[in-house]
Amino acid sequence: MSPSVTTTNGVNANGVVKPKKTTISTPLPNPSLQVTADHNLKQVEAPVYAPGIGEVLLHIKATGVCGSDIHFWRHGRIGSLVVEGDCILGHEAAGIVLQCGEGVTNLQPGDRVAVEPGVPCGVCFLCMDGRYNLCEDVQFAGVYPYDGTIQRYKCHPAKWCHKIPDHISFSEGALLEPLSVVMHGINTAGLSLGRGAVVCGAGPIGLIALAAARASGAHPIVITDLEPSRLEFAKKFVPSAITYQIRKNLSAEENSKEIRRLFNFEHVGEYGAPEVVLECTGVENSVITACYTARRGGTVMVIGVGREIMNNLPFMHLSLAEIDLKFINRYRDTWPAGLQCLGGGILDLKPLVSHTYPLEQALDALHTCGDLSNGSIKVQIIDDKENVF
Incomplete structure (x- = not known):
């Protein structure tokens, strides 16, 4: 398709300054699940952005609900990470590449990928030492002010998207994060x-x-x-x-x-x-x-x-x-080995997925995960829509 484009002013509704992005129109809406600073959840349509330099536009096919999502919802913070405004939740994700931005050579439209949600600065002494999981300037999906993956369309740096083979499902790809x-x-x-x-x-x-x-x-x-x-x-x-x-x-x-x-x-x-x-x-x-x-x-x-x-x-x-x-603080250099574990039959994590919800019912997914009496193990939000681009 040839999407229409609009350039944003780089400031979101909460006053957080972000790099200028270009919004595009898509065949389907972009429902998202957002947490608010006053400990509420809301399902709203989010803008869709064109991929920037080094980025890809993804159709997020599966996102797992994590305990940290529940923490941000109910407590508004995890340590020094504080929800100060609206933010799309989600960081355990896999999807399909829809469009590649300038300079992307490792991926192409149609590739199936698992999303490594943390984007480190790449220049601090920790990143230079290979300990990028400790980078203080990391942009981590689903942690305010960086929007997460409980939405249909999301841009993410191609460097932090890992190809998954056809015999690994999107559900399994989302399990690579935990x-x-x-x-x-x-x-x-x-x-x-x-x-x-x-x-x-x-x-x-x-x-x-x-x-x-x-x-x-x-x-x-x-x-x-x-x-x-x-x-x-x-x-x-x-x-x-x-x-x-x-x-x-x-x-x-x-x-x-x-x-x-x-x-x-x-x-x-x-x-x-x-x-x-x-x-x-x-x-x-x-x-x-x-x-x-x-x-x-x-x-x-x-x-x-x-x-x-x-x-x-x-x-x-x-x-x-x-x-x-x-x-530990999250992880580093684990996605390739994790893919080998799943693809090679060393681990079978599929039985952990106890509940699935369509994207439009993401709010129900959070409530199910947040109530232990529901007996959930891993709750995932799935988007099976076709012809999304």
């Missing part, structure tokens, strides 16, 4: 073949961590959660896993003792206790439990997003036992 979080956590934690591990939390990240830890050769693996239904799912998802339901009437230290007993390490002493604990909830009490669960000299890897300040970490226990308490 898989990347887990892969970065596992790589940083240093799981060892035949060494015990614990996964705290049987939500989507915890379940992916469970499957990835198993594929990495950790054994035995215990997964914990408060909800028995999630532990039942975890057992079906990875049958070799040992499940433990956190007991609310026990302290963090008491729960940790019960978890450690599941490793049956009496014959080898402390060596048989879990070497790595992957904490995937961010809940303070769970982090404390993880600290007491890891063996002396072990590692606690906090993957989950939690409160800005935690006051009760067992500092001297960690110190005397030389337990490494580590953290």
